[in-house]
Amino acid sequence: MLQHLVKKHGPVRLLESVTEVLQHSSRHFGSLQEKMRRSSRNFHFSIYGKRDNAKVSDGISTQYPVVDHDFDAVVVGAGGAGLRAAFGLSEAGFNTACVTKLFPTRSHTVAAQGGINAALGNMEEDDWRWHFYDTVKGSDWLGDQDAIHYMTEQAPAAVVELENFGMPFSRTEDGKIYQRAFGGQSLKFGKGGQAHRCCCVADRTGHSLLHTLYGRSLRYDTSYFVEYFALDLLMEDGECRGVIALCMEDGSIHRFRAKNTVIATGGYGRTYFSCTSAHTSTGDGNSMVTRAGLACQDMEFVQFHPTGIYGAGCLITEGCRGEGGILINSEGERFMERYAPNAKDLASRDVVSRSMTIEIREGRGCGPEKDHVYLQLHHLPPQQLATRLPGISETAMIFAGVDVTKEPIPVLPTVHYNMGGIPTNFKGQVISHKDGVDKVVPGLYACGEAASASVHGANRLGANSLLDLVVFGRACALTIAENFTPGETLPPLKADVGEESVANLDKLRFANGSTRTSEIRLNMQKTMQSNAAVFRTGSILKEGCDKMDSIYRSMDDIKTFDRGIVWNTDLVETLELQNLMLNAVQTIQSALARKESRGAHAREDYKERIDEYDYSKPIQGQQKKPFDEHWRKHSLSYVDAISGKVTLDYRPVIDNSLNEEKCAAIPPAIRSY
Amino acid sequence: MKPTGFLTTELRECMNVASEYDHTAFHGASINDDVTGVALLPLSSDGAFRDRFGSVLLAARNGNVRPGSSLLFCWTGGSEQSEAKKSLFTVWARSTGSSAGGAAKDRGPLKKAHTPRGRLDHPDEEEHREVVQRFPDDVNPETKEKGGPRGPEPTRYGDWERKGRCIDF
Numbered sequence: 001m002l003q004h005l006v007k008k009h010g011p012v013r014l015l016e017s018v019t020e021v022l023q024h025s026s027r028h029f030g031s032l033q034e035k036m037r038r039s040s041r042n043f044h045f046s047i048y049g050k051r052d053n054a055k056v057s058d059g060i061s062t063q064y065p066v067v068d069h070d071f072d073a074v075v076v077g078a079g080g081a082g083l084r085a086a087f088g089l090s091e092a093g094f095n096t097a098c099v100t101k102l103f104p105t106r107s108h109t110v111a112a113q114g115g116i117n118a119a120l121g122n123m124e125e126d127d128w129r130w131h132f133y134d135t136v137k138g139s140d141w142l143g144d145q146d147a148i149h150y151m152t153e154q155a156p157a158a159v160v161e162l163e164n165f166g167m168p169f170s171r172t173e174d175g176k177i178y179q180r181a182f183g184g185q186s187l188k189f190g191k192g193g194q195a196h197r198c199c200c201v202a203d204r205t206g207h208s209l210l211h212t213l214y215g216r217s218l219r220y221d222t223s224y225f226v227e228y229f230a231l232d233l234l235m236e237d238g239e240c241r242g243v244i245a246l247c248m249e250d251g252s253i254h255r256f257r258a259k260n261t262v263i264a265t266g267g268y269g270r271t272y273f274s275c276t277s278a279h280t281s282t283g284d285g286n287s288m289v290t291r292a293g294l295a296c297q298d299m300e301f302v303q304f305h306p307t308g309i310y311g312a313g314c315l316i317t318e319g320c321r322g323e324g325g326i327l328i329n330s331e332g333e334r335f336m337e338r339y340a341p342n343a344k345d346l347a348s349r350d351v352v353s354r355s356m357t358i359e360i361r362e363g364r365g366c367g368p369e370k371d372h373v374y375l376q377l378h379h380l381p382p383q384q385l386a387t388r389l390p391g392i393s394e395t396a397m398i399f400a401g402v403d404v405t406k407e408p409i410p411v412l413p414t415v416h417y418n419m420g421g422i423p424t425n426f427k428g429q430v431i432s433h434k435d436g437v438d439k440v441v442p443g444l445y446a447c448g449e450a451a452s453a454s455v456h457g458a459n460r461l462g463a464n465s466l467l468d469l470v471v472f473g474r475a476c477a478l479t480i481a482e483n484f485t486p487g488e489t490l491p492p493l494k495a496d497v498g499e500e501s502v503a504n505l506d507k508l509r510f511a512n513g514s515t516r517t518s519e520i521r522l523n524m525q526k527t528m529q530s531n532a533a534v535f536r537t538g539s540i541l542k543e544g545c546d547k548m549d550s551i552y553r554s555m556d557d558i559k560t561f562d563r564g565i566v567w568n569t570d571l572v573e574t575l576e577l578q579n580l581m582l583n584a585v586q587t588i589q590s591a592l593a594r595k596e597s598r599g600a601h602a603r604e605d606y607k608e609r610i611d612e613y614d615y616s617k618p619i620q621g622q623q624k625k626p627f628d629e630h631w632r633k634h635s636l637s638y639v640d641a642i643s644g645k646v647t648l649d650y651r652p653v654i655d656n657s658l659n660e661e662k663c664a665a666i667p668p669a670i671r672s673y
Numbered sequence: 674m675k676p677t678g679f680l681t682t683e684l685r686e687c688m689n690v691a692s693e694y695d696h697t698a699f700h701g702a703s704i705n706d707d708v709t710g711v712a713l714l715p716l717s718s719d720g721a722f723r724d725r726f727g728s729v730l731l732a733a734r735n736g737n738v739r740p741g742s743s744l745l746f747c748w749t750g751g752s753e754q755s756e757a758k759k760s761l762f763t764v765w766a767r768s769t770g771s772s773a774g775g776a777a778k779d780r781g782p783l784k785k786a787h788t789p790r791g792r793l794d795h796p797d798e799e800e801h802r803e804v805v806q807r808f809p810d811d812v813n814p815e816t817k818e819k820g821g822p823r824g825p826e827p828t829r830y831g832d833w834e835r836k837g838r839c840i841d842f
Contacts, residue, residue, distance in 0.1 A: 111840075112840070112841075112842035113833065113835065113840040113842065114827075114833040114840050114841075114842035115833075115842070168820060169820070170818050170819060170820040170821035170822075171818070171819045171820055172817065172818065172819070173817045173819070178816075178818045178819070178820075178821060180826075180828055181828060182828050182833070183831065183832070198828075200821070200822065201820070202820060202821060202822050202823070203822045203823065203827070203835050205842070206842060276841060303841075305839065305841060307839075314838050315838060315839035315840070315841060316837060316838065316839060317830055317832055317834035317837060317838065317839040318830050318831060318832050318839065319829065319830030319832075319834050320837070322830050388825075389834075389837050390804045390805055390824055390825070390836065391804040391805060391824070391835070391836025391837050392836065392837025393837075394804055394836060394837075395836050395837040395838050396837065416841040417841065462832070462833070462841070462842060463842060465842055466842060
């Protein structure tokens, strides 16, 4: 262990840090293990019944109590996808652990109040192939068609299964699940008009989904390790053999050895200043995979919404502008007239977002930092507002602190979903791309927003996200059940695996630089918001990349204040900041490299989509562009965690469906609605 | 035990003050010892404050102390029995608002304690205040959807709207 640390930190620095550690420890804690023996309070988990295989070890650290657990499968994250995977595995008889930093019903899935798409055919005749077509088109042909085929074919069965678990969907008069029309869904491959596919539970589908899945999971004997922060994957010989986690409650380190690890940690909205995600959406899974030397896919595709409330992050509906609300800058000018003379404020979302960003960049933003614009509604009659948009005055007062009938609401473009993540195949297995071939990483799976399967491609359609969670959560569980049996002997693991994570933890716990965690995080968020947001050009992205590099280096100078080990939120926030930084640098570097506009990634200097053929004209007679000259490919990004340097690679999109007779693949075309 | 001259002066002062105000009068003493005992002594009919053994501790010299008053007795250094060690630390005379009747009737009406208002208090008021009303029987009259979202159709503007917020999912 010492040799390893010496290599990493250099001998003198190691001596300093070791002395510091010993001084600190002896001064503050005596010997931790001694203290633990003396104290009457037990460890957070209890070694009884099933968990009698847990044993304290000192293989990696004598300063921190380390406990080793053996399981058949470990699921990291307990949102929609994580819970579905966890109890799917328990149902199949596997001894499963679910390691989560939040209580399961507090995961961010609870905020997804809309609905789930499924081609059940309750309102009109429907076919899952039409849903398949809509999703492929929505992803701007960057989605892997086999994964989309799998998801849309399984959708009706998944929704019926949820309903059988007890999820109270809204019903029609006949008692069938009520489906409503929602964004981008059509009939007959786009030619049959709007499709009604979105099933919901009153106003709280995500909440209900999470509670249903949690309640269902309690039927099985999954071991929940709640408020355990997963630090890293335990990799050996290119295989994933488990997870190492910090118990936040008592500061002990736990190594979960398992043959199968499923990552379902969610997205990384918190890299941006304005986002709708919870403070806990910090891309932990993506960064664990990055530190293990694997790639993340399509990180530059981040979905924005034009009008999110400044500071709070809640989105204001487009109906405000539809009812007559206008966007104004600091000069009081209705700036949309300049950018979209005909549609004005009713222009499409990306036009509005880009216009707002340009106004802010050119110095006409509002507020003390001139970093947002105003949405004005007080010129409309209050009665009209109250009848057409009930509840908006309440929302504006609670989240923005303004009276809608007198003052404008501060808004700016806000992140709400990350299409990028850990690359997987349609079965949920994580893949790595070497020498032009996709290879499965043994023992590692991913599902949910953390994964990029990739069903959403360059742009996610509404109501597909919740579907993605349940289908791929179940897919991971099925794949594991298919290939392994419960109770298999675990592959051998070196005694000192995971020590870098503990060394890192220790380094952060005693960090004594000059910048606080919150300052570095704010710098990163502001840089990403101004340079890697909706409005992207080469020069702005380059400026952003350089700023991010210096912010990444400033992480060496970080200062934490809490030296304790019990519920050290300063330490956990700093670990989360490390994770956010890895996600942020990948996002901005991939965006700089992708010289085209596709889906959610729109560049001013390259406004067109660059595919292997020009699909606006007939393909006959066209020369197919070689792989490195077109952009219909997934970006894979690797980061060197110490220097922050990003390396990019590309992998082709999978254009064939799982079964050509059942469902023909959709050849690329120009995406227009 | 007969009150010492010190006590009597203090008590008289206190009662003077008490008579001017209807409510509590507080008079701090100069002794800085810790309080070891406390007793609440009602004024008996002959205008004296008696301890629990019936001995007169203090006589109300000032006729302005109304019947029904009680005295909060705090003492230091010693139990109630050892009178020699008793010394008055602080006197807090509480007098009632009204003039006639016994102790209970003279008190003003009990004010209801200010407890935080719960969600289930006054349920009717809550329903009226709600911005988006529930449908009768939870069935949407136009679309006949049972158990659906309240208020106007959330997808009417192309996104999912609730109370002015756009929900992304």
